[in-house]
Amino acid sequence: MSDQSKIAFLGTGVMGAPMARHLKRAGHELVIFNRTGAKALAWVALNGGQAAPTPAECVDGADFVMMCVGNDDDVREVVFGETGALGSMAAGSVLIDHTTASASLARELAAACAERGIGFVDAPVSGGQAGAENGQLTVMCGCDDVETYKRAAAVIAAFAKQCALLGPAGSGQLTKMVNQICIAGVVQGLAEGLNFAERAGLDIAEVVGVIGKGAAQSWQMDNRAGTMADGEYDFGFAVELMRKDLGICLEEAERNSARLPVTAVIDQFYKQVVARGGDRWDTSSLIDLLRNS
Numbered sequence: 001m002s003d004q005s006k007i008a009f010l011g012t013g014v015m016g017a018p019m020a021r022h023l024k025r026a027g028h029e030l031v032i033f034n035r036t037g038a039k040a041l042a043w044v045a046l047n048g049g050q051a052a053p054t055p056a057e058c059v060d061g062a063d064f065v066m067m068c069v070g071n072d073d074d075v076r077e078v079v080f081g082e083t084g085a086l087g088s089m090a091a092g093s094v095l096i097d098h099t100t101a102s103a104s105l106a107r108e109l110a111a112a113c114a115e116r117g118i119g120f121v122d123a124p125v126s127g128g129q130a131g132a133e134n135g136q137l138t139v140m141c142g143c144d145d146v147e148t149y150k151r152a153a154a155v156i157a158a159f160a161k162q163c164a165l166l167g168p169a170g171s172g173q174l175t176k177m178v179n180q181i182c183i184a185g186v187v188q189g190l191a192e193g194l195n196f197a198e199r200a201g202l203d204i205a206e207v208v209g210v211i212g213k214g215a216a217q218s219w220q221m222d223n224r225a226g227t228m229a230d231g232e233y234d235f236g237f238a239v240e241l242m243r244k245d246l247g248i249c250l251e252e253a254e255r256n257s258a259r260l261p262v263t264a265v266i267d268q269f270y271k272q273v274v275a276r277g278g279d280r281w282d283t284s285s286l287i288d289l290l291r292n293s
Contacts, residue, residue: 016068054083091117103170110169119148124176142171236282
């Protein structure tokens with residue numbers, strides 16, 4: 001296979017647009033689709049390639065179809081809808097879903113693709129908008145065929161700092177759930193610690209400068225402690241998206257009997273943030289509840 005492939009990219013939002021851009025810069029032939037046609041045309045004007053009015057037309061002749069949309073319902077519409085992608089994909093092509101969605105949907109997609117001789121990889125990402133812009137995403141993959149995964153990974157490399165196969169279809173989504181569960185707890189702990197420091201009259205920058213060199217260190221502390229101290233939340237991963245992700249985690253926990261007591265509480269904290277008008281605030285806005293209770 002040539003190093004350059006024909007790629008259809010479905011969904012050019014906050015994450016999808018920069019991911020597609022890295023693929024174009026890597027030399028791949030890009031055709032994109034966005035449900036808001038103006039966004040697709042704007043992307044093409046900036047980056048080149050082509051835009052298509054429907055998923056079915058977008059994927060025609062594509063070696064890889066990559067998708068990054070909102071939720072399970074969006075995925076089903078784009079893949080199985082009246083003008084959906086799957087019916088127009090060629091045997092031997094590969095569908096790669098970067099949407100954070102349910103593991104059950106990933107298995108459903110894998111089965112539907114297998115019936116048509118199409119490969120499938122569920123490949124949710126972590127790293128946020130900055131990771132997408134900088135080509136530094138972590139990609140967690142599930143796939144029923146190792147060779148299909150290897151083909152996909154070679155393309156994903158255009159925007160990933162790490163890409164790993166975690167198991168059969170659905171495993172990527174399950175791993176992303178673990179990722180979000182861990183992040184939620186860390187952000188809440190950081191919010192409580194910083195609020196405590198403020199109320200104790202400590203200098204947050206000095207405190208973080210010390211404890212950030214020890215066991216309390218985390219990505220969230222390194223990248224969000226300063227902005228949390230300043231009450232800045234107009235960037236990063238939005239609360240409404242985190243609530244969607246935590247909902248998926250809690251639903252899966254009901255199926256596998258995992259206990260997620262802390263995650264369930266933090267999900268309700270985020271619900272309170274949304275009630276304050278913070279649906280688009282960064283997830284680090286949990287500290288706002290502690291400061292302004």
